[in-house]
Amino acid sequence: MQITVKRGDQLYGPYTVQELEDFLNQGNFKISDLASSDGQNWMQISQLPGLGQGSVPATHPSSPQRVTRNVSAQGGQEVSSLVIEKLAGTQGWVRFFSVLGFIVFGLMMLVAVGALFLGSTGAFVSLVYIVMGALYFFPTLKLSQYASRIARLRVTKSELDLSAALEAQRSFWAFVGIVTLVVLCLYLVIILVTCVGAASMAF
Numbered sequence: 001m002q003i004t005v006k007r008g009d010q011l012y013g014p015y016t017v018q019e020l021e022d023f024l025n026q027g028n029f030k031i032s033d034l035a036s037s038d039g040q041n042w043m044q045i046s047q048l049p050g051l052g053q054g055s056v057p058a059t060h061p062s063s064p065q066r067v068t069r070n071v072s073a074q075g076g077q078e079v080s081s082l083v084i085e086k087l088a089g090t091q092g093w094v095r096f097f098s099v100l101g102f103i104v105f106g107l108m109m110l111v112a113v114g115a116l117f118l119g120s121t122g123a124f125v126s127l128v129y130i131v132m133g134a135l136y137f138f139p140t141l142k143l144s145q146y147a148s149r150i151a152r153l154r155v156t157k158s159e160l161d162l163s164a165a166l167e168a169q170r171s172f173w174a175f176v177g178i179v180t181l182v183v184l185c186l187y188l189v190i191i192l193v194t195c196v197g198a199a200s201m202a203f
Helices: 017-026 081-118 121-155 159-201
Strands: 002-007 010-016 034-036
Touching: 002 017, 010 017, 010 081, 010 159, 081 121, 081 159
Parallel strands: none
Antiparallel strands: 002 010, 002 034
């Protein structure tokens, strides 16, 4: 029987009963984690026959070969050192740009507050800087989360932290892509309006 383990939105396995027993003994999974043999009906590992009954018996396969699948302390497959090394190489630069982004955001908020003392025009200037600051804050936050997850991944080697890091990176590039498309559309509208205005003046 092949058993799949579910923790949150993450699936691990499938494992044999013996492998799952070994992972329980090693503390990679908890008896409260969900498990299924068909991928549809889920129950706690403690409810599986012969598994999770308090302290799991330290039985081992009858063959001399032990389970060689690498599992991190957080559960799931252990991320390879090569992958972690490549991602770790980006951590310093990502952290630098995230710190720089937070500094720029802070300066924009200071300018926005200061502009409020300039009268009616200052309110408009303040609004502009608040909007610009908001556009800086979200991608900067995602860069910071990415750097933090990479730092954690170097310690845990967990798929969960790798997934979280890549999700933060995905959110960053999705936001940048959307903003870029909006800016390009605005430029296109400005060019069309300019061309139409020039043509109407020519006639």
